[in-house]
Amino acid sequence: MNLQRLWVLVLKEIRQIRRNRSLIVSLIVPPTLQILMFGFALNPTVSRLRLGVVDASRTRESRDLVAAFTANGTFVRRGDYASVREMESGLSAGRLDAGLVIPPDFARDRLRSRDASSGSFAAPTQLFIDATNANTAGIAQGYAAGILNAYNGGNGGTRSALRTNIALLYNPGLVSSWFVVAGTIGILIVLNGSLVAAATTIKEKEEGTIEQLLMTPADTGEIIAAKMTPLFVLLFLDVVLALAVAHTAFALPVRGNLGIFLLAGALCALTGIGIGTFIATFTKTGLQAQLLTFFVNPPLALLSGATTPIEAMPPWLQPWTLLNPVRHFATISRTVLIKGGGFTAVWENFLALSVFAFVLLFLSIRRFRDQLE
Template identity: 30%
Template sequence: MNTILHILHKEFIQIFRNKTMLPIIFMLPIVQLLVLVYAATFEMKNINMVVVDQDLSSKSRALVAKFEASPFFKIQQNTFSVKEAESIIKSDKADFILNIPSGFELGVLKENTGNIQLLINAINGTTAGLTNVYATSVIADFNRELIIESINILPPAIQQVINVEYSFWYNARMNYKIYMLPGILVILVTLIGMFLTSLNLVREKEMGTIEQINVSPIKKYQFIIGKLFPFLCIALFELAFGLIIGKLVFNIPLVGSLPLLFLFAAVYLLVALGIGLLVSTLSSTQQQVMFVSFFVMLVFIMMSGIFTPTESMPDWAQKVNIINPVAYFMEVIRMILLKGSGFMDIWKSFVLLFIYAVGIISLAIWKYRKVA
């Protein structure tokens, strides 16, 4: 036990003496949270559109005016040629063409049908989907007005039989930041914990100091614990720091129990740091460690459901996520912070992660060889 304390003492001296470490510990969360939470949003405003109005009638103008009035659309340009409109999309100045062919008004008035064409740039599937939904709702709105106008009475009451009222639970105003901030926090603690741990151990290898440790009677588990604990503390500190920023700047709700969150985070970090340690016991240079951890992190984070819910992923991806620790934490941090879930709601994830932590750290200890 004493030996572990001495190793910890040494590690903390080294961490706080490192001139680049402290700025990273404090600056990283501020920058990540302030920049990413604002940047990583799904809300779309100002979709650039091109209008090709070949009809030039009062009805077509009314439709264009409807788009113009919507906060989601911004008319980039008006033109009469579909070809020109397409070239504007090609040059990436707009993502959406509204094409109103000539004879639109005539059709509406005489035959009760009018045709228009929407052309959407689908390079980004999400954007294209949202653009389509927004545009369709604008057109549907316009359509209803046309019906009212043409039959000069209120629309049939049938439409009002089922009255839908929305209520968004746990995030009443659909504030995207409240959803994103916990996710970014997960990335933050993972990044700090995993990278710092793995780089630290391999640095001892590069400097040759591990030789001196290896010839000493220090036991393998003592050494590994000595390497894990300091970064666990730092990562938990980061979590607290991030939550404070979240509360002060974004006013995120802290519904659930914070002790439970930190307990879960500690178990999660044991897994993340264990992976970092395992990577570094298997590598011999900081460069190798960086590449491998980066790869592992990227896959885990992308699959964790930070942007898209894991439930909508293909079946195999959901199965892969069983071994993705980030996915567990991503789900649980949102459950605790936004929903106020208690231990009984998350115990399954907790137990699984705990087993995972024991497994991965044992593997790291076993793989760390003092003797070649």
């Protein structure tokens, strides 16, 4: 590959984009407006809550307490953990919505509190709730209070028989917009990237500029790289812009490594370009490309878990969301920005997002190269 020729072609693409004011506007204005609308207007729903349990008591009383939490399906038991630290790792990685910690002396302390005339002894238990999704956390807190009241009433009726310390993790203020905004960034980048990549490629097909490029000394690899580079830079700047707007307008925190988030954003941008270019290789007109992107993009948005929890979807549908690259970006975004998680907490999502990005790019470049040749 001749870097000098590549640079000349990149400059040519930059000049062409600068002349296309509507393209620049479509990359800047919609993400800004959409991040505001998604953050202010949407309110995610919740259904089943994944519960992890640390049962150090292992008695009938502790099993009764866990059964009280899972009796009506509000909480679904998703695992038993040997320690609080292990359970907190599950919360940080997004595998759990809540964690119940039952101490070793739970049964003995509960018997004391039941027999004590003053009811001053209380079995100390802890309930940790992942408050990344403020709506889910608020509902979980209310459900937990009702379950504990019913449990106390059904086990001797002592008013203070059981005291549980409820801790809201990561978002104690229950700011509902954080969940939506952190996930929506991925939707905006992939959807805008696919639309713009498809539109620009089809436009050059219709205008015949691709044929003109084929008459230059540049090979097909240089032409494809030159076309994708400016768009990738613009989409990456969109990631930075969306984060800046979210941080300014909604006080979205950045508790983790910003580099991890930006790397995920870069992979998300490549995914969007790959989808758009791949669509363009199957269509001949801009209208066909728009219709195909409108067919592909809504499922990417709706099945991403960006605006509503994956757990709120039907159980049969949830595994299919793993085939959605936006879901993996949303998980990375929330884990890094809100929870302050590191790479070890999101490496599986990084791996999946990388596979999606490079497979889509490989397929789109291969088809595009075949059409050029």
